[in-house]
Amino acid sequence: MSASARAGTVPVPGSPGPTAPATAPATAPAAPASASARRPPAVDWRVRFAALSLIWGFSFLLIKIGTHGFAPLQVTLGRLVFGTAVLGAVLLVRRERLPRGLRTWGHLAVAAFLLNALPFTLFSYAELTISSTLAGICNATTPLWGMLLSLVALSDDRPTRRRMAGLGIGFAGVLTVLGAWQGFDGQDPAGTAMALVAALSYAVGWVYVRRTLAGAEGSNVAMAGSQLLLGTLQLAVVTPLFTSFPASFPIGPLLAVAALGALGTGVAFLLQYGLVAEVGPTTATLVTYFIPVIATAAGVALLGEHLAWSTPVGALVVLAGAALTQSRAQSRAQGRRRSRAGSTRR
Numbered sequence: 001m002s003a004s005a006r007a008g009t010v011p012v013p014g015s016p017g018p019t020a021p022a023t024a025p026a027t028a029p030a031a032p033a034s035a036s037a038r039r040p041p042a043v044d045w046r047v048r049f050a051a052l053s054l055i056w057g058f059s060f061l062l063i064k065i066g067t068h069g070f071a072p073l074q075v076t077l078g079r080l081v082f083g084t085a086v087l088g089a090v091l092l093v094r095r096e097r098l099p100r101g102l103r104t105w106g107h108l109a110v111a112a113f114l115l116n117a118l119p120f121t122l123f124s125y126a127e128l129t130i131s132s133t134l135a136g137i138c139n140a141t142t143p144l145w146g147m148l149l150s151l152v153a154l155s156d157d158r159p160t161r162r163r164m165a166g167l168g169i170g171f172a173g174v175l176t177v178l179g180a181w182q183g184f185d186g187q188d189p190a191g192t193a194m195a196l197v198a199a200l201s202y203a204v205g206w207v208y209v210r211r212t213l214a215g216a217e218g219s220n221v222a223m224a225g226s227q228l229l230l231g232t233l234q235l236a237v238v239t240p241l242f243t244s245f246p247a248s249f250p251i252g253p254l255l256a257v258a259a260l261g262a263l264g265t266g267v268a269f270l271l272q273y274g275l276v277a278e279v280g281p282t283t284a285t286l287v288t289y290f291i292p293v294i295a296t297a298a299g300v301a302l303l304g305e306h307l308a309w310s311t312p313v314g315a316l317v318v319l320a321g322a323a324l325t326q327s328r329a330q331s332r333a334q335g336r337r338r339s340r341a342g343s344t345r346r
Contacts, residue, residue, distance in 0.1 A: 045278050052271040053287050057294020059264040060132035060139070061302060062256040063124055069253025071243040072124030073235065078257035079120060079265055080232040086266025087225035098226050099218035107212040108223070109230045114205030116231035117238075122198035129191035131305040136295025137177050137315045138195035140322060143288065144170040145203035147325035163325045170321025176314030224269055289319050 041048075066075040091098075099105070127135050147167055174196075178187050216223065275284040292315050299305040 041274065041278065045275055048271050048275060049284075049287060052268055052275065053290040053294060055263050055268045055271070056287065057136070057291045058298050059260055060123070060127070060136040060295045061298045062260040062264065063135070064127045064132040064299075064303060065256035066253045066260060067124055067127055069248075069250040070246060070257065071239075072121060072128065073239040073243050074246065075124045075257055075260070076117065076120040077232070077235040077239045079261040080116060080228055080235055082258050082261025083265030083269075084225065084228040084232050084261075086262050087221060087228060087269065090221055090270065091225050094221070096219055096222050098222055099216060101217075104213070104216050104218075105226070105230070107208075107216075108227050109234075111205055111209050111213065112227045112231035113234060114201050114208060116228060117234045119198035119201040119205075120231075121235075122194045122201065126191040126194040126198065129188040130195060131299055132303060133296045133299035133305050133307065133311065134177070134187070134192065135195045136292045136299070137311070137318060138174075138192065139199050139295075140288070140292040140315065140318050141170065141174055141196060142199040142202045143322040143325055144318075145200045146206060149203050149207050166321045166324025166326075168321070169324065170318050173314045173317030173319075173321055176310050176317055178314075179308070179310050220273055221270075228265065289323065292319065 063075060066078070070078070099108070123135055123139070126138075144167055147163055178192065213223070218226075272284065272287075275287075296307065296312065296315065300307050
């Protein structure tokens, strides 16, 4: 799940192509000022948090199953079609308008490429040769790439010793997952590289969105729906050029692609939006750290993927590094919310 950011939004890494999600994604909308006045949701936020973690964690397994019956580009196109359909239905029910202005749509087109079309496709191609477990762990490097990019691209995100340490620890974890001391034996370099570039694409997309779409008119759902629509159009143009029409539609892969789009891209964004509005972006971003755990468990239990000791150990190191890179940003966000709350009470 990846969605466009507006003013005050916080990217949620981990959207496997949402979401932020990581993620994912892949940014989470800021809570509306009137959220506290709304009727409490019928389902507790912890239940929705768990559901979002499961949906995004299982997305890598669904990608793997989808590629058993369809070409990677077709998996991505189907995912975007089903995800767009879900958000389009929500927009129709809410009677919300799509954003206006050619400049906004131009920026959304770039965001759709960086946050949807490119990473979704790269993960699909990567899982032709690597396990869904490894793909999920590579996705967890997104906040590390984001922190690295923020050092040079965002003037309000200065490096600290803790964050630099987190960056180094995180990438040491990646080397551990890949078994660098064994010369990466047993890992497909091309597939792993594509998964890591997909995570980098999410990070680049979030930086771009923060610079170009902050404060753009339109609700978060409308912006995300428009972004997915543009991503669908991009893949609809490219896919026929590089693939032939499927000779058959096997039920298993077809259901996997449908679930990947409707749940992993459409429903996941709505869950993410509600969580950020209710409990704030800092708590909502914690979903990032559950995704590789669930992806690993799903791949091993349901697909019989091999799990060497270095995989879970390296994944924990990656997540520890990612947490360190995010700690200062999250503390600043909490401080700003406390300050706004105090000024409101006064």
